[in-house]
Amino acid sequence: MAIKSSYELAMERLGKTGGPERKVTDEQKRRIAELDSVYKAKIAELEIGMEGRIAAARAAGDAEQFEKLKQQLVIERQKLRDDCEAKKEKVRQGK
Numbered sequence: 001m002a003i004k005s006s007y008e009l010a011m012e013r014l015g016k017t018g019g020p021e022r023k024v025t026d027e028q029k030r031r032i033a034e035l036d037s038v039y040k041a042k043i044a045e046l047e048i049g050m051e052g053r054i055a056a057a058r059a060a061g062d063a064e065q066f067e068k069l070k071q072q073l074v075i076e077r078q079k080l081r082d083d084c085e086a087k088k089e090k091v092r093q094g095k
Contacts, residue, residue: 024092031091039084046076 004012024032050073057066 028091028094032088035084035087035091039080043077043080046080047073050076 050069054066054069054073057069
């Protein structure tokens with residue numbers, strides 16, 4: 001009996017717990033691509049809107065406001081990405 005590598009063992013466990021693989025239909029692919037496009041636009045809109053406020057804080061020498069706005073941008077961008085991924089997962093599950 002051959003000894004299995006940790007990679008092989010992990011892949012076996014993943015196969016057992018991961019359940020059957022689902023194929024993504026063409027319609028699901030289309031909807032996922034549409035979600036990507038919509039959220040890419042939302043993120044770009046957010047970045048453009050925040051860019052002016054961040055630049056103004058930098059120009060005013062307000063380091064605290066500058067950092068606060070940069071952090072807000074990071075948080076809002078991540079919220080949009082998370083929302084997009086959640087919606088794409090629903091599409092993959094057929095909901």
